[in-house]
Amino acid sequence: ITTGGTGFTGRDVTPEAIEPLFEKRMDGFATMFLLVSQAKIGTSAIQTRATAGVAGSTYVFCLPGSPGACRDAWDEILVHQLDYRYRPCNFVEIMPRLDEHLRRAKAKGATV
Secondary structure, eight states, X not given: OEESOOSSSTTOOHHXXXXXXXXXXXXXXXXXXXXXXXXXXXXXXGGOOOEEEEETTEEEEEEOSOHHHHHHHIXXXXXXXXXXXXXXXXXXXHGGXXXXXXXXXXXXXXXX
């Protein structure tokens, strides 16, 4: 989980730095974060550039630097998805399969 660097100023480069590492983007996270933010801060939520994806076999979440926004992301989204008891599905139950593509490539002798 990263915090900060998701705004619009010249120093806000976290999405540009991290997204090229993603093998798969988690567009639903950005959408869900936008909805949560809109409920909390109204139209100011349009300024969010929070992003997430899978890099290798690791989930990566890029959150704004605001403590309130980080708390909202944790309390409203991540705490549920990182709990194996959450239904109908959660990140924990698919973690063992995140690197399937890497294992297949290794078995074929290729590098990813």
